[in-house]
Amino acid sequence: MLSIKNLKTEIEGKEILKGLDLEVGPGEVHAIMGPNGSGKSTLAHVLAGRAGYQVTAGEVAFEGESLLGTDPEERACRGVFLAFQYPVELPGVNNTHFLKEALNAQRKARGEPELDSVGFLKLIREKMKLVSMKPELLKRPVNAGFSGGEKKRNEILQMALFEPKLAVLDETDSGLDIDALRTVSDGVNALRDPSRSVVLVTHYQRLLDYIQPDYVHVLADGRIVRSGDKTLAKELEQKGYGWLTGKDEAA
Amino acid sequence: MNVLAEEMKGLTDSRYEHGFVTEIESEVIPPGLNEDVIRLISSRKNEPEWVLEYRLEAYRHWLKMEAPEWSSVHYPRIDHQAISYFAAPKKKDGPQSLDEVDPELIRTYEKLGIPIEEQKALAGVAVDAVFDSVSVATTFRENLAAAGVIFCSISEAAQAHPELLRQHLGSVVPHTDNYYAALNAAVFTDGTFVYIPKGVRCPMELSTYFRINAQNTGQFERTLIVAEEGSHVSYLEGCTAPMRDENQLHAAVVELVAMQDAQIKYSTVQNWYPGDEEGRGGIYNFVTKRGECRGDRSKISWTQVETGSAITWKYPSCILRGDHSVGEFYSVAVTRGMQQADTGTKMIHLGRNTSSTIVSKGISAGKGQQAYRGLVRMAQRAENARNHTQCDSLLIGDRCSAHTYPYIEVKNPTAKVEHEASTSKIGEDQLFYCRSRGLSEEEAVSLIVNGFCKEIFNELPMEFAVEAQKLLSISLEGAVG
Numbered sequence: 011m012l013s014i015k016n017l018k019t020e021i022e023g024k025e026i027l028k029g030l031d032l033e034v035g036p037g038e039v040h041a042i043m044g045p046n047g048s049g050k051s052t053l054a055h056v057l058a059g060r061a062g063y064q065v066t067a068g069e070v071a072f073e074g075e076s077l078l079g080t081d082p083e084e085r086a087c088r089g090v091f092l093a094f095q096y097p098v099e100l101p102g103v104n105n106t107h108f109l110k111e112a113l114n115a116q117r118k119a120r121g122e123p124e125l126d127s128v129g130f131l132k133l134i135r136e137k138m139k140l141v142s143m144k145p146e147l148l149k150r151p152v153n154a155g156f157s158g159g160e161k162k163r164n165e166i167l168q169m170a171l172f173e174p175k176l177a178v179l180d181e182t183d184s185g186l187d188i189d190a191l192r193t194v195s196d197g198v199n200a201l202r203d204p205s206r207s208v209v210l211v212t213h214y215q216r217l218l219d220y221i222q223p224d225y226v227h228v229l230a231d232g233r234i235v236r237s238g239d240k241t242l243a244k245e246l247e248q249k250g251y252g253w254l255t256g257k258d259e260a261a
Numbered sequence: 262m263n264v265l266a267e268e269m270k271g272l273t274d275s276r277y278e279h280g281f282v283t284e285i286e287s288e289v290i291p292p293g294l295n296e297d298v299i300r301l302i303s304s305r306k307n308e309p310e311w312v313l314e315y316r317l318e319a320y321r322h323w324l325k326m327e328a329p330e331w332s333s334v335h336y337p338r339i340d341h342q343a344i345s346y347f348a349a350p351k352k353k354d355g356p357q358s359l360d361e362v363d364p365e366l367i368r369t370y371e372k373l374g375i376p377i378e379e380q381k382a383l384a385g386v387a388v389d390a391v392f393d394s395v396s397v398a399t400t401f402r403e404n405l406a407a408a409g410v411i412f413c414s415i416s417e418a419a420q421a422h423p424e425l426l427r428q429h430l431g432s433v434v435p436h437t438d439n440y441y442a443a444l445n446a447a448v449f450t451d452g453t454f455v456y457i458p459k460g461v462r463c464p465m466e467l468s469t470y471f472r473i474n475a476q477n478t479g480q481f482e483r484t485l486i487v488a489e490e491g492s493h494v495s496y497l498e499g500c501t502a503p504m505r506d507e508n509q510l511h512a513a514v515v516e517l518v519a520m521q522d523a524q525i526k527y528s529t530v531q532n533w534y535p536g537d538e539e540g541r542g543g544i545y546n547f548v549t550k551r552g553e554c555r556g557d558r559s560k561i562s563w564t565q566v567e568t569g570s571a572i573t574w575k576y577p578s579c580i581l582r583g584d585h586s587v588g589e590f591y592s593v594a595v596t597r598g599m600q601q602a603d604t605g606t607k608m609i610h611l612g613r614n615t616s617s618t619i620v621s622k623g624i625s626a627g628k629g630q631q632a633y634r635g636l637v638r639m640a641q642r643a644e645n646a647r648n649h650t651q652c653d654s655l656l657i658g659d660r661c662s663a664h665t666y667p668y669i670e671v672k673n674p675t676a677k678v679e680h681e682a683s684t685s686k687i688g689e690d691q692l693f694y695c696r697s698r699g700l701s702e703e704e705a706v707s708l709i710v711n712g713f714c715k716e717i718f719n720e721l722p723m724e725f726a727v728e729a730q731k732l733l734s735i736s737l738e739g740a741v742g
Contacts (some may be wrong), residue, residue, distance in 0.1 A: 058697045061689070086699035098694035101685070102712030111708060112698035119699065151712065168698065 312714025521556025
């Protein structure tokens with residue numbers, strides 16, 4: 011599904027990813043853990059195609075075709091989804107309208123028929139049950155004035171709606187209280203599917219109690235320094251990142 | 262007196278007789294302005310003597326005035342002697358078919374879904390119909406007449422309804438008002454007259470497409486709308502399609518009169534040629550628009566979507582004379598490329614319990630320069646007058662600018678004035694967020710901008726709102742990056 015080989019990335023001349031390798035098969039859930047500044051969010055953004063990141067070496071293939079150099083919207087239409095760590099507010103843009111426009115843009119690009127308002131509303135109401143989102147949030151502007159938990163739910167709602175082949179969840183657990191974390195995790199779990207791969211980027215092991223990964227990778231200083239199964243996360247929690255990076259981490 | 266003027270004098274001095282009219286109809290009056298030109302315009306329009314006197318008085322006053330320079334717009338000095346003050350109704354020097362028209366323009370028309378015939382007209386292709394400074398299409402006139410509504414060109418009004426015209430012309434915007442209003446009063450060549458009798462609700466939206474096509478022809482439209490006691494009217498002006506044009510001064514005057522319990526809603530979509538990338542050749546849109554709520558409980562509402570013109574300089578205003586009268590101003594102005602706009606409104610509260618609402622949305626992209634300039638004046642007699650003003654600016658890119666100049670004068674202690682302003686920028690993070698959901702950059706900008714302007718579009722008549730949204734998306738294409 012996703013194959014990353016020797017990926018090197020710079021931001022404003024500073025190398026962040028220094029030769030990262032990662033293979034994600036269909037239906038697999040991979041957790042990327044690591045200390046602050048190790049390059050986790052950079053990886054998530056590079057996969058989604060954010061401007062400002064220079065890929066200096068390596069290859070990223072999605073379903074056998076390169077992702078590098080393509081526009082973010084093209085990646086979205088090919089089935090790559092990024093759940094933002096900090097979902098962006100769009101004042102004045104009605105959430106329902108936004109979701110409908112986005113879904114139809116993707117459907118159109120894939121040659122599928124666009125949904126009309128009635129069809130879309132039916133679909134979105136169904137998807138909202140997955141993340142227990144308050145219906146009034148659909149009528150509000152996108153993320154504007156949403157609480158932290160509501161924003162994250164809105165992200166997972168989009169994942170449910172777009173049904174991506176590859177979902178990259180960037181620190182989805184950050185800023186969530188325990189109840190919201192459970193709801194969001196339940197939503198992600200419900201979307202696990204043999205044809206859908208998930209890359210979970212997280213700082214804390216806590217999320218992995220709710221979403222059980224098939225593989226855990228530790229990212230440090232721009233490289234994957236250790237890979238294992240979910241027991242690796244437990245071990246990390248006990249020993250701290252210093253165990254693998256050789257540095258004390260205060261945070 | 263030069264040769265041209267001499268010729269002109271010869272023409273004006275001669276009586277309207279056989280052959281003369283046909284001959285001049287295929288021409289444009291040579292550039293230049295003097296009393297003879299005004300006499301010629303008046304005689305060509307077959308106007309009553311008092312209209313000519315009105316024009317000449319305005320002209321003599323104009324001669325004593327200086328072009329104003331207080332706005333934030335910059336442009337080379339206008340040579341009023343280089344402008345032709347009357348366009349020939351039929352012209353043959355335009356492109357002969359759409360194949361000769363700039364393909365970029367045609368693409369825009371197609372995006373807007375404008376029919377071929379209309380495209381030809383807009384692009385200035387020679388067609389049989391008459392589009393230049395001649396009376397506007399007056400469709401549905403019979404239906405309107407049945408309701409007692411008068412909807413005709415101002416020239417026709419001068420002949421068919423002289424008493425009404427004489428009573429109201431210049432009663433809201435006197436010829437002494439400002440430099441361009443004086444010029445307009447001297448040389449106005451066309452425009453619209455609307456009269457809604459007492460108690461009549463106008464049975465349809467009145468709409469006029471003002472068209473400017475002839476090269477180097479200054480446009481001096483004059484619009485007068487009178488709504489008698491208890492009547493209602495909604496008037497749409499403008500056109501969403503961009504119009505082919507050379508450097509043209511457009512100095513129109515619009516006057517609205519609302520008597521007791523009357524309501525006038527005036528909506529404008531303006532998309533004149535903004536000029537090339539350097540701003541060359543765009544239209545100067547210097548318009549005086551003012552409405553007077555003359556009677557108690559009357560209401561005047563201005564809604565405008567301004568995306569075109571190289572320079573827009575206008576302040577649709579309301580004089581709230583009647584007690585409990587209401588003034589509204591809803592505006593979206595877009596400046597991109599080298600466009601400049603200095604626009605806003607004036608709400609003059611004279612009567613008791615008058616109220617006004619101002620919602621202004623400015624969008625700047627490219628090197629666009631924009632200023633909101635608004636005056637709220639609460640006169641001494643304006644007990645319990647209220648105003649709420651909201652000015653929001655949206656910036657796209659980092660080379661554009663937006664300024665807000667609110668002027669507030671309060672002479673009555675019971676008056677309440679509220680002013681809110683905000684400036685925001687379409688952020689790279691917002692665009693990335695939308696794009697990561699599958700929307701193109703242009704779709705993302707359009708979504709955000711339309712969200713920003715929603716309040717204003719809600720004020721527009723339905724079909725106009727849809728067009729305005731499309732127009733906004735098109736005018737901001739490629740604005741980012």
